[in-house]
Amino acid sequence: MxxxxxxxxxxxxxxxxxxxxxxxxxxxxxxxxxxxxxxxxxxxxxxxxxxxxxxxxEAPNERNTAFSNKQWSDYLYQDHMELPLTSWDQVRFTQFTISGGGFPHEEFEEAFLSFVPEDTLLIWNNDFTGVLIEGNTHDNPGLHEFIPVISTLQGDFYVKMNIFSGNFHAVNNQLHYHFTMESDCFAKSRLHLPDLKVSTLPEVFPFLFLTGQSTGDKEWYAEQLLGETLEDQELIQTVKIYVEHNSNASSASKALYIHRNSLQYRIDKFTEKTGLDIRSFRHALTAYLIILLHK
Incomplete structure (x- = not known):
């Protein structure tokens, strides 16, 4: 039927x-x-x-046996489930896929969790995909720290891995929406950047831009990529002009009628607040596209 x-x-x-x-x-x-x-x-x-x-x-994944894991699995992968009770104020989702032959899941899970804060949860969606859920602490691994982790796991378990590291989000009724949006970003990353072991929104966004976005989704991308800098139009305009002048500080500072040192200060401020290093091509492209999209 x-x-x-x-x-x-x-x-x-x-x-x-x-x-x-x-x-x-x-x-x-x-x-x-x-x-x-x-x-x-x-x-x-x-x-x-x-x-x-x-x-x-569909029956929930049987690997999520612990009570808290089952709650989070139901919330993320089943519809109309309540947000689990948690002491976390903010969480980050690190979604992953594994390809290759069979591997011991319990040993893999133990090894993966040894690289992240102690209270991190690993939730399986199926035998080859899942998500790490971390609370926001001082011990969270940075993006650059995930690369050797993935290399180690691939070598130890003879598999290939890809992960998408999301942003930290407040634990509220918008959390499932954040997870769904980042899941879509991860899918685009695997499609367009299959050799990239660790991806984030800045790397993936140009490919998302090509497919067109709804008004609500545009706001989400702008908030995730630009954050509080959205309120600083002078800073946003500076970044736009800088990229339009091929990241040439001398040319951009002349166009803005400011000293090069002032320009550099604004660029550093933007990078500090957003994590986007617009001196690199990928981040400059992402910053420029989201600024245009949000206008």
Whole structure:
């Protein structure tokens, strides 16, 4: 019976391996054990409720046995679940995929968690994808620290890994939306930058820009990439002019009628507040595109 739904939902898939981002689908099972994933954007709330009456939801991943892991797994990967109770004020999602042969999951999980703060959770979505959830502490690994971690895990377990390191987000009713948006970013990263072991929003954003974004999504990207600098129009204009002058400080400072030292101060301020080093091509491109998109 599930197969008949393909007539109404042609973008539905039968296996998670058939889509780049299974978290963006709602999965159903019939009595024969057949699964079908339908893109969330293709379903109305009424259709979701009806299908949930007719079919069971996909069984949650059995690897998330601890109570807190099960709660977070339900919240992130199942629909209409409540935000878990937690002492964390802010969390960061580091999503990962693993490819290669079989590997001992328990040993892998133990090894991965040894590189991050002690209270970090590892939540499996399936046998080859999952997410680290970290509270915001002084011990969180920086982006550059993840690269040797991935290299070590790949060497020890004979697998290939890709991760997407998100931003820290307040634990509130917007948290699931942040997770969904970053899941989409990770999918684009794997599609366009498959050889990049560790990706973040600044690297992926130019590819997201090409596909067009809704107004709400534009605001999310602007907030994540530019943060509080959105309120400083002088700083935003400085960055825009600097990039338009091919990152040439002399040319940009003349166009802005300011001293080169003042320009350098503004650039350093922007980098400190956003993490975007606009002296590099990728970050300069991302900064310029999001400024244009937000105008």
């Amino acid at each position: 599930l197969k008949n739904l393909l007539n109404k939902f042609p973008d539905a898939v039968f296996h998670k391996g058939d889509c780049s981002n299974p978290e963006l689908y709602i999965w159903f099972q019939d009595d024969d054990g057949t699964s079908l994933g339908i893109p969330k954007t293709d379903l109305t709330q009424e259709e979701i409720k009806l299908l949930q009456v007719l079919f069971s939801g």
